[in-house]
Amino acid sequence: MNWIDYLILVGSLLGIAAYAIWSTRGRHDLRSYLKGSGETKWLTIGLSVMATQASAITFLSTPGQGYESGLGFVQNYFGAPVALIIIAAVFLPIYRRLKVYTAYEYLGHRFDPKTRLLGAGLFLVQRGLGAGITIYAPAIVLSTVMGWRLDVTIVCSGLLVVLYTVLGGCDAVSLTQKYQIGVIFAGMLAAFIVLLARLPAGLTFTDSLALAGGFHRVNAVDFSLNPDRRYTIWTGMLGGLFLALSYFGTDQSQVQRYLCGASLRESRLGLMFNAVFKIPMQFFILLLGVLIFVFYQFERPPVYFNRSAWDYQAAHGSGGRLRALEADFNEAHAAERTDLRSWLEARHAGNAAAESAARGAAAAAHERVEAARAETGKVLRAANPRTTANDDDYVFITFILDHLPHGLIGLLVTAFFAAALSSKAGELNALGSTTTVDIYRHIVKREASDAHYVAASKWFTALWGLVAIAFALFANLAENLIQAVNILGSIFYGVVLGLFLVAFFLRRIGGTAVFWGALAAQALVFALYSALPISYLWYNVIGCAACMAFSIILQAVIGPGGKGPAAAAAA
Amino acid sequence: MKEPPDDKETGLPGLRSWGRVYWVVLGIMAAWIVLLTALTRLYS
Numbered sequence: 001m002n003w004i005d006y007l008i009l010v011g012s013l014l015g016i017a018a019y020a021i022w023s024t025r026g027r028h029d030l031r032s033y034l035k036g037s038g039e040t041k042w043l044t045i046g047l048s049v050m051a052t053q054a055s056a057i058t059f060l061s062t063p064g065q066g067y068e069s070g071l072g073f074v075q076n077y078f079g080a081p082v083a084l085i086i087i088a089a090v091f092l093p094i095y096r097r098l099k100v101y102t103a104y105e106y107l108g109h110r111f112d113p114k115t116r117l118l119g120a121g122l123f124l125v126q127r128g129l130g131a132g133i134t135i136y137a138p139a140i141v142l143s144t145v146m147g148w149r150l151d152v153t154i155v156c157s158g159l160l161v162v163l164y165t166v167l168g169g170c171d172a173v174s175l176t177q178k179y180q181i182g183v184i185f186a187g188m189l190a191a192f193i194v195l196l197a198r199l200p201a202g203l204t205f206t207d208s209l210a211l212a213g214g215f216h217r218v219n220a221v222d223f224s225l226n227p228d229r230r231y232t233i234w235t236g237m238l239g240g241l242f243l244a245l246s247y248f249g250t251d252q253s254q255v256q257r258y259l260c261g262a263s264l265r266e267s268r269l270g271l272m273f274n275a276v277f278k279i280p281m282q283f284f285i286l287l288l289g290v291l292i293f294v295f296y297q298f299e300r301p302p303v304y305f306n307r308s309a310w311d312y313q314a315a316h317g318s319g320g321r322l323r324a325l326e327a328d329f330n331e332a333h334a335a336e337r338t339d340l341r342s343w344l345e346a347r348h349a350g351n352a353a354a355e356s357a358a359r360g361a362a363a364a365a366h367e368r369v370e371a372a373r374a375e376t377g378k379v380l381r382a383a384n385p386r387t388t389a390n391d392d393d394y395v396f397i398t399f400i401l402d403h404l405p406h407g408l409i410g411l412l413v414t415a416f417f418a419a420a421l422s423s424k425a426g427e428l429n430a431l432g433s434t435t436t437v438d439i440y441r442h443i444v445k446r447e448a449s450d451a452h453y454v455a456a457s458k459w460f461t462a463l464w465g466l467v468a469i470a471f472a473l474f475a476n477l478a479e480n481l482i483q484a485v486n487i488l489g490s491i492f493y494g495v496v497l498g499l500f501l502v503a504f505f506l507r508r509i510g511g512t513a514v515f516w517g518a519l520a521a522q523a524l525v526f527a528l529y530s531a532l533p534i535s536y537l538w539y540n541v542i543g544c545a546a547c548m549a550f551s552i553i554l555q556a557v558i559g560p561g562g563k564g565p566a567a568a569a570a571a
Numbered sequence: 572m573k574e575p576p577d578d579k580e581t582g583l584p585g586l587r588s589w590g591r592v593y594w595v596v597l598g599i600m601a602a603w604i605v606l607l608t609a610l611t612r613l614y615s
Contacts, residue, residue: 078600085597089593209610209613212614219611221611222611265580268592269581269582269583272596276596283607
């Protein structure tokens, strides 16, 4: 990065944050601090919901998933449109009618205080941990590649988001997210255009898809019924539906985004905006990764994308073995490139036999390429177990730094930071609100002025920000970053969703039955997660179904007298 | 549950009820799944 890139990075991030703080100055009552001015339109809500969900991990790691595994991850989002429709039609009108600040407040209305606390507690635990990952994930990749200090990267980006979230509240979060997502889309589109322009002459877009398809990178939809497969149409439609229903419908970091809408109509349209654009956005990001894969078949990539890990070990003990593997990798890649050029010529000449032969040769060479890369990873991890297990997270940033012009590098790095800040801000805002409304105001101090609760909310938001920064500073994550976040969510989300579905649809179930049913369901999910090798998306379904089933059984055992106090009266 | 009058109108041309909006969104989702399935079949 040169001074132009740094100017774009620092100027954009500080400029957006300063504008948000200035625009939202003077918000002193609890309602406007936690729910905004009440004038937010659908586009701002839609972009804010999208920005909260799509963190830096989405933009940094997902192209790497496309590069390594192809388009299959898009199935994860197949259930999202249906979930968003259910939320817009059922959840949202009830939240707005009861004028709640948090989703868990509704559980208090419908059941009892302990169930409200359970919902809020599950959210605080899983989102508190997730917030650490949100800040750690981009910092580890960017600091490694850029040569920045990891702790400085985490602290600087963390403190900036804490500053404007604490000072500006809900409206500052929505406002910054709107501009940040603009920067993100501009950056991703620019990367896509440059990538298309840099593909070899004569290689059309359909050639690229055919080439990627030959290496199983265009398998977007998998109808397999094998439960071991992580992404199939069934896990996406069912597990993805439950994950999205839980995340968008009951996670306060999302609920807070659309509760700030000027009306029910604006909030609904904001959700429908996401229902329409969620699948194409993820497809586009994965396709970017697939095209980077095609690009690197003709342009030699590094044997290991986490170059600093390779450089360090090459200079400290494993150098001989690593260089031998690199030589093997380079030789195999050169052979593969030659075979692919032959394939392209045969394809354009319409010579099916030559095309098939060249493709077979390229596939064999590609196996050698992948074997050398996998062995390099093993050597690096054996030398230093702290080396990130998944090299895919470094694919996109390596492409950006090696092949994009200055200015665009700055724009893309700004986009990653903007994505990190936008999702982080949504999480902190929600963590602060839930701690204030569901814990502090509900248990610790019931009667106090608005100014007192606003001050408390600011302190709690800052505290959660510091917890997230501390967690990020001491975290040592091993698996692919985006999957780590999704897995963490899936362990808790199913049960939380079960609580809400019982509240909305099973009117006869009371607080005591649902409370113990939820605890039993969470214990079951923990036990199954440690014992079964199934896709993590299924835990959303299992947790939710178990919570509902246990609640029904317990209610039958307890009898009608075990109903929660507000059960009959609630929606 | 009754909705306020201004919330019944979607404000979208040609889509006057929320039910229609939801069906259109479902249609777009189905179209994407069909498109991605076709892409998979075509290039695998």
